[in-house]
Amino acid sequence: MRVATASEMREIDNIAIDEYGIPGTVLMENAGVAVIRRLESIWESLAERKFCVLAGKGNNGGDGYVIARHLANQGAKVKVFLLGEKAGISGDARINLDIIDKMGLDIIEIVSERDWDKVKVAAAFSDCLVDALLGTGFRGEVGGDMAHIIDIMNAAGKLVIAVDIPSGVEADTGRICGKAVQAAYTVTFGLPKPGLFLYPGAECAGEITVADIGIPTAVVSRQNIKQNIIMAGMVRAILPRRSPAAHKGTSGRTLVIAGSRDLSGAAAMAAEGALRAGAGLVTLSAPASLQNLLAMKLTEVMTKPLAETATGGICREAVGEMLQLASGSDVVAIGPGLGRHEETASAVRETITTAQCPLVIDADALYALAGYTNLLNECAALPVLTPHPGEMARLTKLDVEAVNADRVGVARQAAGEWGCIIVLKGARTVVAFPDGEIYINTTGNAGMATGGTGDVLTGVIAGLIAQGMSSHDAAVAGVYVHGLAGDVAAQGGMVGMTAMDLLKAVPAALYGITGC
Numbered sequence: 001m002r003v004a005t006a007s008e009m010r011e012i013d014n015i016a017i018d019e020y021g022i023p024g025t026v027l028m029e030n031a032g033v034a035v036i037r038r039l040e041s042i043w044e045s046l047a048e049r050k051f052c053v054l055a056g057k058g059n060n061g062g063d064g065y066v067i068a069r070h071l072a073n074q075g076a077k078v079k080v081f082l083l084g085e086k087a088g089i090s091g092d093a094r095i096n097l098d099i100i101d102k103m104g105l106d107i108i109e110i111v112s113e114r115d116w117d118k119v120k121v122a123a124a125f126s127d128c129l130v131d132a133l134l135g136t137g138f139r140g141e142v143g144g145d146m147a148h149i150i151d152i153m154n155a156a157g158k159l160v161i162a163v164d165i166p167s168g169v170e171a172d173t174g175r176i177c178g179k180a181v182q183a184a185y186t187v188t189f190g191l192p193k194p195g196l197f198l199y200p201g202a203e204c205a206g207e208i209t210v211a212d213i214g215i216p217t218a219v220v221s222r223q224n225i226k227q228n229i230i231m232a233g234m235v236r237a238i239l240p241r242r243s244p245a246a247h248k249g250t251s252g253r254t255l256v257i258a259g260s261r262d263l264s265g266a267a268a269m270a271a272e273g274a275l276r277a278g279a280g281l282v283t284l285s286a287p288a289s290l291q292n293l294l295a296m297k298l299t300e301v302m303t304k305p306l307a308e309t310a311t312g313g314i315c316r317e318a319v320g321e322m323l324q325l326a327s328g329s330d331v332v333a334i335g336p337g338l339g340r341h342e343e344t345a346s347a348v349r350e351t352i353t354t355a356q357c358p359l360v361i362d363a364d365a366l367y368a369l370a371g372y373t374n375l376l377n378e379c380a381a382l383p384v385l386t387p388h389p390g391e392m393a394r395l396t397k398l399d400v401e402a403v404n405a406d407r408v409g410v411a412r413q414a415a416g417e418w419g420c421i422i423v424l425k426g427a428r429t430v431v432a433f434p435d436g437e438i439y440i441n442t443t444g445n446a447g448m449a450t451g452g453t454g455d456v457l458t459g460v461i462a463g464l465i466a467q468g469m470s471s472h473d474a475a476v477a478g479v480y481v482h483g484l485a486g487d488v489a490a491q492g493g494m495v496g497m498t499a500m501d502l503l504k505a506v507p508a509a510l511y512g513i514t515g516c
């Protein structure tokens with residue numbers, strides 16, 4: 001499903017109005033009615049229910065007046081609070097404000113201290129608050145009266161339905177700009193906005209409904225919209241199907257280069273992640289002193305010893321062996337638990353730039369790339385990088401807050417600049433491609449915030465590439481499957497689930513999507 005930034009949505013609205021001649025009031029009517037339909041699905045009858053419509057000065061407020069009219073027509077009790085004066089309202093919003101004015105609806109302009117008391121009392125005695133303060137025209141930060149009214153709405157403890165987007169949430173990033181309305185439901189118009197899915201905005205949006213407001217589909221299709229939400233259907237369409245005549249050789253060869261003296265678990269989980277995603281043959285190459293341990297831990301994985309440093313990490317002499325192993329593999333996953341010894345880092349860089357197969361680069365291999373992202377251009381195929389926000393911060397020289405404040409923007413810029421696929425992990429993983437294409441993942445849960453789940457993801461993506469998927473499709477499908485496995489595992493208890501539980505749930509997640 002595609003998602004539009006605020007400016008893309010405005011452009012779409014404008015084309016529908018200017019080129020197709022759909023009056024703006026028609027779009028506004030459809031938007032308002034869509035919110036009414038959502039309310040009708042919550043309550044059997046709206047008659048006698050009490051509503052407060054909190055309206056801003058723009059078209060989001062205009063939607064609010066349409067909603068107020070339909071509520072009144074259905075016999076609901078409605079008060080409309082306008083943050084400002086009627087005289088300041090223009091355009092389509094004005095037309096709808098004049099209509100409810102003529103209908104004799106209770107419209108209160110919030111201009112004096114006494115009006116604020118009226119808002120508080122009305123909110124306290126309402127069944128529902130309609131947030132029509134700010135939509136895609138919101139800019140900057142929330143402060144002053146806007147902050148005050150949002151505080152009143154949130155403190156009222158009532159059911160809130162947000163019109164298009166919860167006021168105060170930045171449509172493009174999900175950032176809370178000072179304050180934001182906490183909604184139980186959001187009805188968004190035309191295409192959903194990224195900020196409804198990205199945290200912390202996603203937490204403000206509640207249940208999201210995407211409403212068709214009558215914009216011709218051709219207007220949307222001709223726009224070069226590059227943001228997408230990953231949907232089950234699309235993952236189903238791209239995941240590999242196994243032929244009944246398959247044997248282990250037909251499901252690909254995965255090489256995992258991982259592990260060091262203190263970090264054997266990460267290596268094991270990445271290797272098993274590939275197996276659980278359906279990879280036919282998985283080889284784990286790790287420092288020699290780990291071989292016995294890993295061979296005992298992993299029954300189905302082949303292990304290959306690599307020359308190691310005195311501290312138990314891969315050393316430079318291992319490069320030849322790693323490249324030899326890579327030449328017989330369909331994909332190489334490199335990084336989990338490798339450690340941060342400079343000699344290891346240098347061996348990693350040489351391997352990454354010389355290996356001829358697709359790569360999934362994670363963890364300590366990302367550490368090795370800090371300051372060397374220019375080397376990614378030398379990779380034989382478009383590599384997949386799977387940083388968490390901390391790793392991304394180090395690679396981009398931003399701080400973690402800046403990375404999380406604009407996950408889509410940061411991932412998109414890095415993918416374009418470095419020439420790679422970025423899988424920016426965390427709640428709502430973002431997959432970014434060099435051409436600016438973005439996929440936001442909505443599977444997964446907070447139970448996955450535990451050690452080792454990232455190693456599993458690396459293995460899953462590599463395992464999918466091994467089965468013939470392109471790195472592009474494997475990155476998109478991999479994050480979806482991985483999150484879904486987390487959701488399956490969370491059924492056994494979210495808080496205490498481990499990366500091992502997640503691993504075991506990968507086959508069930510795949511089965512849930514493809515039926516095999």
Ligand SMILES: NC(=O)C1=CN([C@@H]2O[C@H](COP(=O)(O)OP(=O)(O)OC[C@H]3O[C@@H](n4cnc5c(N)ncnc54)[C@H](O)[C@@H]3O)[C@@H](O)[C@H]2O)[C@@H](O)CC1
Binds near residue numbers: 058059134139
């Ligand atoms: N014709 C259209 O383009 C349609 C627009 N629709 C609605 O209109 C919305 C967009 O309307 P607008 O572009 O008029 O913009 P909004 O109504 O989202 O916001 C603009 C108003 O908010 C104020 N504002 C902006 N930033 C602020 C801040 N930081 N603090 C306080 N006030 C601030 C502006 O001064 C202006 O009065 C959409 O979200 C949607 O709800 C729908 O009716 C469908 C059709």
Ligand SMILES: [K+]
Binds near residue numbers: 060131134135163164
């Ligand atoms: K709103």
